[in-house]
Amino acid sequence: MSRLSNATRALVRPRRNKVVLIVLLVVALIASFTVLGGYTSTSGGEAAVVRNGGPFDDNRVRVVLDPSSRRTWIGIGSQVHRYPAQQRFFTITTDAKRASTLGVDTLTISSNDGVSLGIEGTLYFSLNRDHRVLRDFDDRYGTRRFRGQDNEMRYPWAGEDGWTAFFGQAVRPVIDNSLRTQISGFRCADLVPSCAFMQQDPTKPRGLITNEESKANFTRIQEAINTSLTGDIERTLGAPYLTGFRFTLTRITLPPEIQKAINEGQAAMAQLYKAQADVRRAQALAAADKARQEGYRACPVCAEIDKRNGQR
Known part of the structure; x- marks a missing residue:
């Protein structure tokens, strides 16, 4: 019996050592991964x-x-x-399909004379990487969640979706307000010259704003926005967390029904100009014929000469 017990213990001891070794290896691996995770x-x-x-x-x-x-x-x-x-950019477009992607949205603003204008442009900016400012930003905004377009709540550091949610709730309203303030001070025709066709009597056409004047107004809007936006966003967020703002206004569009009316107005204006040109041509021909007849009466021989030369 004693011999059997000794033999059994001799068999159990190596197995126990193996179990202990495996446990130690597992613990060592867990400790290694934990330590490595600290980098x-x-x-x-x-x-x-x-x-x-x-x-x-x-x-x-x-x-x-x-x-x-x-x-x-x-x-x-x-x-x-x-x-x-890296430098970030926020795109404003009139294309609803593009607006479904991150960092792209639509915006409509009423002009001074009440016309809905679709805005297309891009805002460039960067996150302030100064360590002190970035620490403060994380304390103030990195510990809060913001609601995204999908109604989910995310932290600003939670990937592109999280950053877009923060930007949409905290920054986007300031951008919209700045654009509305600057653009609403202009008439539709000041920014889209063809608007004049919708607002004037075709029988009494007035001078239209030139493309150069329209571009100059675009420049004024851009400069005003770039001047005010940095201060507006800094006051809203509480510190210069975002820097390097630069807005580029690329195009302003009109609602389809208004653009259609303008196209029809331009076509009517073209017909009017053509009719006026035809009248002027007819008047010129009549005046020339009258002058010719008066000349023939003063010079009967001239009439015979022109007749033989086929000019009459």
Whole structure:
């Protein structure tokens, strides 16, 4: 019996050692992955704000990482909030299909004389990468969620969807207000010269604004927006978190029914000009014929000469 027990123990001992070894290996792997997870880096197009998140840490900002950073020890359990470091752009279009994509939207503004104008343009800007400013931005906005177009709530650092949700709720209203303020001060014809065809009597056509004058008005709008937008957004957000604003107004369109009316007005104006030209031509021919007849009466021989030459 004693011999059997010794033999059994001899067989069990190696198995137990194997189990212990496997457990130790698993623990070592888990520890290695945990330690490795305490390192991070950034790509060329992003900056990161790292917040403490370990079981014995607070939730304060630990460090800010610049784009293309080296692998950096950030501690175990820390949160990494990644923000876009490259120049961003926001597109305003009249194409509803394009507006379904991220960073693109539609906007309609009434002119000074009440015509609905579709705006097309692009706003360029960048996130302020100053470490102190970026820390403050993460404290103020990186800890809040914003509602996106799909009605989902996301943090600004949660990818493109998260950034678009933040921009749409916090920044977009300021842009809209600035555009409305500047564009609503102009008449439709000041920005779209063909609007004049809709607003005047075809029988008494007035001079139209030239394309050069229209382009000059575009430039005035752009300069006014670029001058005011930086201050407006800084006051709204509470600090210069976004910088380098530059708006380019590319085109202003009219509603289809108004554009159709203008096209018809232009066609009617063309017909009017043609009719007036025909009248003037007929008057000129009649005047020439009258002058010729008077000449013949004064010179009967001239009439015979023209008749022989086939000019009469």
